[in-house]
Amino acid sequence: MQQERDRVTATFAASQRAIQASAQAAEIRQQLAVLQAEIQSMQPSQPSFNTSNQLHSSNQSQPNPPPCTTAQPAFSMPYTSPQVHRTIDPKSPLSEGIQNSPWPTAYKPITLPKFNGRLDPRQFIMSFEAAMASAGGNDTVLAKSFVVAAEGNALAWYSMLKPSSVYSWEDLHDKIIANFKGFTTESLTSMDLFHCKQNHGEALKDYF
Numbered sequence: 001m002q003q004e005r006d007r008v009t010a011t012f013a014a015s016q017r018a019i020q021a022s023a024q025a026a027e028i029r030q031q032l033a034v035l036q037a038e039i040q041s042m043q044p045s046q047p048s049f050n051t052s053n054q055l056h057s058s059n060q061s062q063p064n065p066p067p068c069t070t071a072q073p074a075f076s077m078p079y080t081s082p083q084v085h086r087t088i089d090p091k092s093p094l095s096e097g098i099q100n101s102p103w104p105t106a107y108k109p110i111t112l113p114k115f116n117g118r119l120d121p122r123q124f125i126m127s128f129e130a131a132m133a134s135a136g137g138n139d140t141v142l143a144k145s146f147v148v149a150a151e152g153n154a155l156a157w158y159s160m161l162k163p164s165s166v167y168s169w170e171d172l173h174d175k176i177i178a179n180f181k182g183f184t185t186e187s188l189t190s191m192d193l194f195h196c197k198q199n200h201g202e203a204l205k206d207y208f
Helices: 002-041 051-059 096-100 121-134 139-149 153-159 169-179 190-194
Strands: none
Touching: 096 139, 121 139, 121 169, 139 153, 139 169
């Protein structure tokens, strides 16, 4: 009887974890969709020509054209960034201030380095910041784009952060370092080597 109750309890707990994971995945997909829509809206449209002027220009190539003034091609108005209606996601770890911040006009979306939580977070942050700087991004873009760079354990961790708990890239930077510090590679110093002693009965090859 006890075994049956344990089995039912374990099955129920597993189903609850599956429901929670499914909800987290849906939230992440929603955040990615909003982010991709904002990035796509930054792409400039191509200037359009006035087709009536093109037809008029082609008629001038016919013999004995009637007298007329030369028409100049008409271009559309210079491209300006469209006004993007930013929807605030109340479940996002990012604060409303970051979510509302506009994308820099000089920013060009690029392929970002990935972070799965199993690598040295300092090395990832170094390459992530360098890639973002080369693309014209700033601290706000770094905070917004981490959800794109994160995958696996890192993405699961990010989705579990409290809503509106990230107020800047520096804040998120510190959270990443603190949570994944177990994967940080620390360089040895001469003092570390001095304190490294061979244990009694330890073979020399094991000591080294």
